[in-house]
Amino acid sequence: MKYFDCNCMIGRISEKKLFFDTKEDLLKEMDYYDIEKALVYSSIAYQYNTEYGNKLLKKEVGNNKRILPVAVVVPWDSIDKCLSEEMEDFIRKSAYGVKFFPKKSNFKFSKFNISEILDLVNKIRLPVFINYEEIEDFEDFNAVVYSYPDIPFILTWSGYRLGRILCSLFSLFKNIHIDISNFHNYEGIEYIGRKYGYNRFLFGSGWPYMSPGGPISRIIYAGISGSDKEKIAYYNLEEIMKEIIR
Amino acid sequence: MDIAERVKKGEILKDILIMDCHAHMDKVSAFSIYGDSSCDGMVRLMDRIGIDKCIVSHHLSIGPDYRPGNDIVYAAIKKYPERILGYTGVNPHYPDEILPELKKRLKQGFVGIKIHPDTHNYKATDNNYHIAYEFAQQNKLFLLSHTWGHDTCNPKLFVELASKYSSVKFLLAHAGGGDRQGIEESIEAVKKCGNIYIDITCSLLSSYWLEEMVRQIGDEKILFGTDCPFLDPRYDLGMVLLSRISDKSKERILGLNMKKILEGGKK
Numbered sequence: 001m002k003y004f005d006c007n008c009m010i011g012r013i014s015e016k017k018l019f020f021d022t023k024e025d026l027l028k029e030m031d032y033y034d035i036e037k038a039l040v041y042s043s044i045a046y047q048y049n050t051e052y053g054n055k056l057l058k059k060e061v062g063n064n065k066r067i068l069p070v071a072v073v074v075p076w077d078s079i080d081k082c083l084s085e086e087m088e089d090f091i092r093k094s095a096y097g098v099k100f101f102p103k104k105s106n107f108k109f110s111k112f113n114i115s116e117i118l119d120l121v122n123k124i125r126l127p128v129f130i131n132y133e134e135i136e137d138f139e140d141f142n143a144v145v146y147s148y149p150d151i152p153f154i155l156t157w158s159g160y161r162l163g164r165i166l167c168s169l170f171s172l173f174k175n176i177h178i179d180i181s182n183f184h185n186y187e188g189i190e191y192i193g194r195k196y197g198y199n200r201f202l203f204g205s206g207w208p209y210m211s212p213g214g215p216i217s218r219i220i221y222a223g224i225s226g227s228d229k230e231k232i233a234y235y236n237l238e239e240i241m242k243e244i245i246r
Numbered sequence: 247m248d249i250a251e252r253v254k255k256g257e258i259l260k261d262i263l264i265m266d267c268h269a270h271m272d273k274v275s276a277f278s279i280y281g282d283s284s285c286d287g288m289v290r291l292m293d294r295i296g297i298d299k300c301i302v303s304h305h306l307s308i309g310p311d312y313r314p315g316n317d318i319v320y321a322a323i324k325k326y327p328e329r330i331l332g333y334t335g336v337n338p339h340y341p342d343e344i345l346p347e348l349k350k351r352l353k354q355g356f357v358g359i360k361i362h363p364d365t366h367n368y369k370a371t372d373n374n375y376h377i378a379y380e381f382a383q384q385n386k387l388f389l390l391s392h393t394w395g396h397d398t399c400n401p402k403l404f405v406e407l408a409s410k411y412s413s414v415k416f417l418l419a420h421a422g423g424g425d426r427q428g429i430e431e432s433i434e435a436v437k438k439c440g441n442i443y444i445d446i447t448c449s450l451l452s453s454y455w456l457e458e459m460v461r462q463i464g465d466e467k468i469l470f471g472t473d474c475p476f477l478d479p480r481y482d483l484g485m486v487l488l489s490r491i492s493d494k495s496k497e498r499i500l501g502l503n504m505k506k507i508l509e510g511g512k513k
Contacts, residue, residue: 017426020454163280184478186279186283186476208454209452210450211454211488212488213488
């Protein structure tokens with residue numbers, strides 16, 4: 001089985017020393033775990049400055065076909081425009097997704113604050129990634145998802161605390177997915193997948209905070225068909241990538 | 247073919263003893279448990295993924311009322327004697343009840359004691375827990391305690407306890423909580439006391455930390471656990487199976503270490 005990882009980060013972070021943080025480390029891990037491709041965001045974009053960090057990431061990744069950059073985005077980094085031209089350019093031409101950290105970066109995941117960004121993302125059909133714990137107001141989040149039915153919204157780090165909210169979200173919206181890196185709910189993939197479709201799940205590792213072995217084993221030993229396992233491991237994300245309009 | 251390669255090919259490892267030292271049972275309000283979390287459902291899942299045995303404390307026992315919790319575990323032990331073993335849960339806020347409950351459950355075949363200083367909001371070193379430690383000392387039992395970065399149950403507290411109760415094997419659940427500080431404190435506790443073990447049940451623990459633990463303290467004081475059905479067991483299972491430690495280390499951590507502890511208690 002091959003894997004397409006939707007949730008990886010490269011770079012150092014402020015609060016602790018990670019075991020790994022470079023592109024080379026990531027590629028080595030991907031080889032060991034049979035991960036063919038990975039979507040990657042920059043820790044520097046996440047914790048320091050989006051423009052600087054995304055630029056670093058673009059340079060770091062270069063033309064590597066296995067590591068695909070995700071742009072970390074904030075609104076109003078300058079007073080002139082919600083998104084700078086450089087960021088727009090990165091999103092249009094190079095990014096394979098956008099990631100938001102509204103709680104960390106002090107903005108609202110709400111139409112009034114980020115619709116200009118999402119209008120652009122919508123034109124290109126990029127997926128939007130957001131850590132579940134970064135969502136402060138699900139009413140705002142839901143209003144955004146409702147307004148952009150063609151954007152895939154992927155909740156990352158969707159740990160077991162999301163469990164009681166997930167069924168409501170999946171009932172309301174067909175364009176919400178979760179990354180299984182931290183989806184520890186007992187038999188969650190089997191039961192939720194049976195009801196809402198296994199296309200809701202994307203393989204993610206949460207690297208380098210976490211290692212891929214857990215979610216890989218989750219798929220390998222899942223009580224679902226072989227083809228559904230392959231979809232979660234690789235093809236669900238690949239289908240989302242195919243929708244990107246360049 | 248090594249263990250990791252066999253797993254990647256989808257093999258269920260029936261030739262390797264896998265014992266989950268940290269499991270629970272049934273639903274709990276705080277988190278979604280989708281599948282059948284009764285003892286029947288748990289054993290079915292264990293069959294599907296190659297887990298031979300689990301040692302269980304009921305969610306009630308680590309929560310509001312250990313009495314029906316321990317009863318449910320006893321029923322499960324009787325139904326699945328080869329698959330399910332029991333921890334006696336106790337509540338430190340009812341000190342007069344601790345000793346009678348421990349005696350009763352030992353007679354019923356429970357193999358260890360589980361304490362949860364966090365949910366019970368009672369420090370591991372405070373008076374009432376010593377009733378349980380004394381009992382464990384006299385009967386050479388092992389004791390699993392929730393450990394996290396809280397004042398009530400951080401790993402450092404157990405060094406003092408393990409030194410005092412040298413016949414008790416203290417299992418530090420969650421390796422102190424899965425962050426660097428907790429894990430390092432757990433590792434230090436193991437280095438200081440021969441009767442302290444680390445239980446790696448933890449949604450926040452990566453294979454990288456497991457590999458680091460083995461580098462620092464070897465593989466004989468580390469125990470596999472999953473928190474099933476509170477959490478799905480396949481994450482922690484894969485964390486061990488697909489880590490880069492040796493196959494011999496994996497086998498020790500997955501089951502042989504716990505087997506040795508259980509055999510030690512029977513002597």
